[in-house]
Amino acid sequence: MLRLPRLKYLRPKxxxxxxxxxxxxxxxxxFVAGGTDLFPKxxxxxxxxxxxxxxxxLSRAIRNGSDECSIGAGATLATxxxxxxxxxxxxxxxxxxxxxxxxxxxNAGTIGGNLCVDTRCNYYxxxxxxxxxxxxxxxxxxxxxxxxxxxxxxxxxxxxDTAPMAIALDGVAILAGPDGDRELPVRxxxxxxxxxxxAKQPSEVLTGVRLRAVAKxxxxxxxLRRRGSIDFPIAGAAVAAELDGDTxxxxxxxxxxxxxxxxxxxxxxxxxxxxxxxxxxxxxxxEMAAKPAKPLDxxxxxxxxxxxxxxxxxxxxxxxxxTSTGGSVVKLSGL
Amino acid sequence: MKREVSRxxxxxxLTLDVNGEKRDLLVPSHKTLLEVLREDMQLxxxxxxxxxxxxxxxxxxxxxxxHLSCLVLPIQLEGRSITTIEGMAHGSELHPLxxxxxxxxxxxxxxxxxxxxxxxRSLLEENPRPSRDExxxxxxxxxxxxxxxxxxxxxxxxxxxxxx
Numbered sequence: 401m402l403r404l405p406r407l408k409y410l411r412p413k414x415x416x417x418x419x420x421x422x423x424x425x426x427x428x429x430x431f432v433a434g435g436t437d438l439f440p441k442x443x444x445x446x447x448x449x450x451x452x453x454x455x456x457x458l459s460r461a462i463r464n465g466s467d468e469c470s471i472g473a474g475a476t477l478a479t480x481x482x483x484x485x486x487x488x489x490x491x492x493x494x495x496x497x498x499x500x501x502x503x504x505x506x507n508a509g510t511i512g513g514n515l516c517v518d519t520r521c522n523y524y525x526x527x528x529x530x531x532x533x534x535x536x537x538x539x540x541x542x543x544x545x546x547x548x549x550x551x552x553x554x555x556x557x558x559x560x561d562t563a564p565m566a567i568a569l570d571g572v573a574i575l576a577g578p579d580g581d582r583e584l585p586v587r588x589x590x591x592x593x594x595x596x597x598x599a600k601q602p603s604e605v606l607t608g609v610r611l612r613a614v615a616k617x618x619x620x621x622x623x624l625r626r627r628g629s630i631d632f633p634i635a636g637a638a639v640a641a642e643l644d645g646d647t648x649x650x651x652x653x654x655x656x657x658x659x660x661x662x663x664x665x666x667x668x669x670x671x672x673x674x675x676x677x678x679x680x681x682x683x684x685x686x687e688m689a690a691k692p693a694k695p696l697d698x699x700x701x702x703x704x705x706x707x708x709x710x711x712x713x714x715x716x717x718x719x720x721x722x723t724s725t726g727g728s729v730v731k732l733s734g735l
Numbered sequence: 736m737k738r739e740v741s742r743x744x745x746x747x748x749l750t751l752d753v754n755g756e757k758r759d760l761l762v763p764s765h766k767t768l769l770e771v772l773r774e775d776m777q778l779x780x781x782x783x784x785x786x787x788x789x790x791x792x793x794x795x796x797x798x799x800x801x802h803l804s805c806l807v808l809p810i811q812l813e814g815r816s817i818t819t820i821e822g823m824a825h826g827s828e829l830h831p832l833x834x835x836x837x838x839x840x841x842x843x844x845x846x847x848x849x850x851x852x853x854x855x856r857s858l859l860e861e862n863p864r865p866s867r868d869e870x871x872x873x874x875x876x877x878x879x880x881x882x883x884x885x886x887x888x889x890x891x892x893x894x895x896x897x898x899x
Contacts, residue, residue, distance in 0.1 A: 502875055
């Protein structure tokens with residue numbers, strides 16, 4: 401049986417109190433909101449902590465303004481995926497939230513939790529006994545990366561669906577620390593490091609995210625995974641395109657699950673600027689976007705195939721963002 | 736791992752609203768809702784599956800929505816309404832979904848059935864006339880290794896028709 405370790409559960413009333421508790425307790429404590437990713441990892445003993453700091457006080461509200469949309473970090477993924485305003489103006493974001501995991505987990509999992517979700521690796525997301533038998537890895541208890549043994553760093557994969565979309569939509573994260581609040585563009589929330597993957601201080605609480613509203617911007621998120629009903633992404637593309645007729649004014653393309661952080665495809669973005677949308681343009685941009693993706697053999701299915709599929713998910717996301725407001729999941733026939 | 740055993744167990748006093756009854760409990764704060772339901776409240780209809788949020792057999796309703804009891808602490812659910820499979824029937828009168836599942840043989844080993852029934856109940860309360868695809872989507876988090884799902888989908892449709 402996989403049971404949680406013995407833990408204390410603290411119930412702060414505000415983000416400031418939570419941040420102060422985290423500062424005082426240091427690495428012995430972690431924040432928990434929905435717990436859908438944290439609890440399995442605690443059961444597998446991937447973290448050594450003795451205290452949980454509950455974030456039940458976080459706002460669950462989605463406030464729609466004319467210039468921006470403000471989403472409380474406590475809003476569930478299910479709520480965000482069904483919100484009418486998000487679906488109308490930030491379709492890719494609602495789609496990304498609706499493609500996280502399975503329906504019951506989306507009822508518990510939160511927007512804040514998905515933005516901060518731990519990086520994943522086949523050698524890390526295993527039980528303590530499995531990892532002990534195979535040899536511990538750099539990310540937890542060991543001193544070598546089992547995916548790339550000659551590498552000095554950890555290559556665990558960024559596995560958030562909503563983070564790439566929030567970056568593509570110029571999202572801003574709101575952080576509460578022990579001494580005050582600050583704002584950080586979501587793109588600056590991540591580091592290219594499988595272990596220390598978040599740029600926020602461990603004691604800072606993510607209290608919300610703001611998405612900027614730009615007229616004529618359409619977005620889409622396409623996700624690749626083995627089982628359409630539950631899995632983490634093994635490749636994904638978030639696209640936000642500002643169009644003037646058929647001409648691209650600005651286009652953001654951010655990839656998920658192909659690096660230790662959401663990967664911005666800047667060369668493809670620059671290529672698309674000022675061009676007229678066509679099948680050929682989309683295909684060429686998708687090929688450029690896929691180039692920086694370097695999936696390794698540490699997630700589901702073959703990494704060679706995942707590399708080839710990056711172009712496909714980008715192509716589909718670009719086509720959807722420039723022709724409709726929806727996103728989708730790539731169908732894996734034959735699996 | 737070794738250090739865990741030497742830690743004190745923090746126990747918390749809680750009031751949980753389960754199947755419309757408020758129950759006062761003294762439980763370790765690290766026990767999941769699944770463990771508390773089965774071990775402290777003897778509500779063993781909620782099944783113990785993968786323990787990692789993948790199979791859905793431990794599904795309960797929290798404020799009417801499906802949640803996985805293996806991935807939530809009771810302390811997080813104070814003040815919220817929890818429904819387990821024991822709360823689905825009214826006395827000796829089965830819920831129409833339970834009747835339909837029995838009539839159509841929508842269970843084989845039956846281990847996934849409590850979770851599927853509760854997910855289906857939540858769906859029908861929100862959407863009384865779901866399409867086949869909407870039923871599939873609503874039950875996507877509940878795995879069944881016996882039936883192949885067809886009879887389950889048919890049973891939900893039969894119950895939905897009778898509940899209109």
